[in-house]
Every structure is written in structure tokens, then in C-alpha cells.
Amino acid sequence: MPGDDKKAKARAREVNELSLKHHLSHALAACNSILKKESPSLRDDLLIDLDKRMRAALQGKTAYAHLIKEKAEICSAFENLQIYVGYLKSAKQSGYTVYEGGKLVIYLPEGLLEKAVSKGSYQDPVKELRKLMAHELGHAILHTKDIMRIKAAVGGELVKDGKAGSALLKDEKESEAKVFGTTLLDLRHKRNMQMIKDGTLVKFF
Numbered sequence: 001m002p003g004d005d006k007k008a009k010a011r012a013r014e015v016n017e018l019s020l021k022h023h024l025s026h027a028l029a030a031c032n033s034i035l036k037k038e039s040p041s042l043r044d045d046l047l048i049d050l051d052k053r054m055r056a057a058l059q060g061k062t063a064y065a066h067l068i069k070e071k072a073e074i075c076s077a078f079e080n081l082q083i084y085v086g087y088l089k090s091a092k093q094s095g096y097t098v099y100e101g102g103k104l105v106i107y108l109p110e111g112l113l114e115k116a117v118s119k120g121s122y123q124d125p126v127k128e129l130r131k132l133m134a135h136e137l138g139h140a141i142l143h144t145k146d147i148m149r150i151k152a153a154v155g156g157e158l159v160k161d162g163k164a165g166s167a168l169l170k171d172e173k174e175s176e177a178k179v180f181g182t183t184l185l186d187l188r189h190k191r192n193m194q195m196i197k198d199g200t201l202v203k204f205f
């Protein structure tokens with residue numbers, strides 16, 4: 001099934017617009033304000049889903065204590081659902097997004113960060129980190145419910161054979177995150193170029 005590219009592009013435009021309003025153009029802050037706004041409906045969708053699973057467990061007379069725990073976790077997570085960024089030591093140069101401890105966490109490879117801040121060879125790692133971050137932000141706000149449901153499906157055992165959270169999403173979600181990431185970076189690049197032209201961009205790298 002192809003991904004919804006139109007939705008991914010519209011999302012990237014929305015984040016770009018919002019990030020312009022945030023000082024220093026933080027797309028992460030923009031995504032968090034979108035999540036805050038959409039939290040009530042995301043929470044309700046997940047709770048409806050959970051109620052269905054509870055009813056099925058009651059009818060089938062199977063254990064449901066873990067579902068009650070999950071419901072409490074969802075309610076408390078949505079009091080202040082936010083995206084955080086962490087760095088992990090990993091041989092792979094890829095990122096992923098998980099739902100853990102009531103938070104959405106984007107993990108990026110620590111090795112790339114070290115290269116990005118060390119002198120001499122920072123240009124490509126910086127670009128690569130930005131690309132990974134834009135892609136994972138796409139997962140975090142396009143696929144929030146899916147990422148939170150994956151935790152339920154695998155019982156909290158997220159990291160398995162190097163796959164975790166966003167890495168477990170289906171192909172169409174992967175293509176949506178790609179479209180979101182490239183659209184967001186493209187919009188930011190165009191804005192930066194315009195600011196260079198206008199002479200309003202003081203620091204650009």
C-alpha cells in the first residue's frame with residue numbers, strides 16, 4: 001500500500017510554518033506544540049482502542065490487569081506528551097523513535113554527533129544528523145499512535161534485533177516519514193537561501 005504523500009507534505013508545511021514562529025527555528029519545539037494541541041484526540045483514540053481490547057479480554061475471560069496498567073500509563077503520558085532526543089552508541093548510522101517511560105524519544109547515533117561537533121569534518125555529519133532528525137520527527141508526529149501501540153504490542157520489549165519503535169512501522173509509514181523529512185528540509189533550505197539573499201541570515205552552516 002503506498003503511503004499518503006499528500007498528508008506527509010502537508011504536515012511538513014505545517015511544521016515549517018510553526019518552526020518559523022519559534023525562536024531559532026526549532027522544528028522539535030514546533031512538533032511538540034502540535035502534539036500538545038492534538039493530545040486530547042490522540043489520547044481518546046488510544047483509549048477507545050484499549051476499551052475494545054478490555055471488552056474482548058472480559059468476554060474471553062483472559063487476563064486484563066496489564067490493560068488497566070496500560071490505560072493508567074496512557075492517561076498520565078498524555079498529561080504532557082513530548083518528544084525528546086537522545087543519543088545512543090550504535091554501529092548503525094540510523095535513528096529511531098520509541099515510546100518509553102511516557103515519552104516519545106528520538107534516538108540518534110552518538111558517533112555521528114561526535115563527528116558533527118569535532119573540528120575539520122563537520123559538514124557531512126551535520127547534514128546527516130539533520131536528515132535523520134527530520135525523518136524521525138516525521139514518525140513522531142505522523143505516527144504517534146502507531147509508535148505508542150507498538151509498545152503495547154510487544155509488551156514494552158522495544159529493542160529487538162536492532163529494531164525498535166519507528167523501525168517496526170510498515171513500509172508506507174516509512175515512505176511518509178521520508179516525504180516529511182525531505183519536504184521539511186527543502187522548505188528550510190529555501191527559507192535560508194531567501195534569508196541569505198535578503199541579508200537577514202547572520203549565521204548559516
Ligand SMILES: [Zn+2]
Binds near residue numbers: 166167
Ligand atoms: Zn523511518
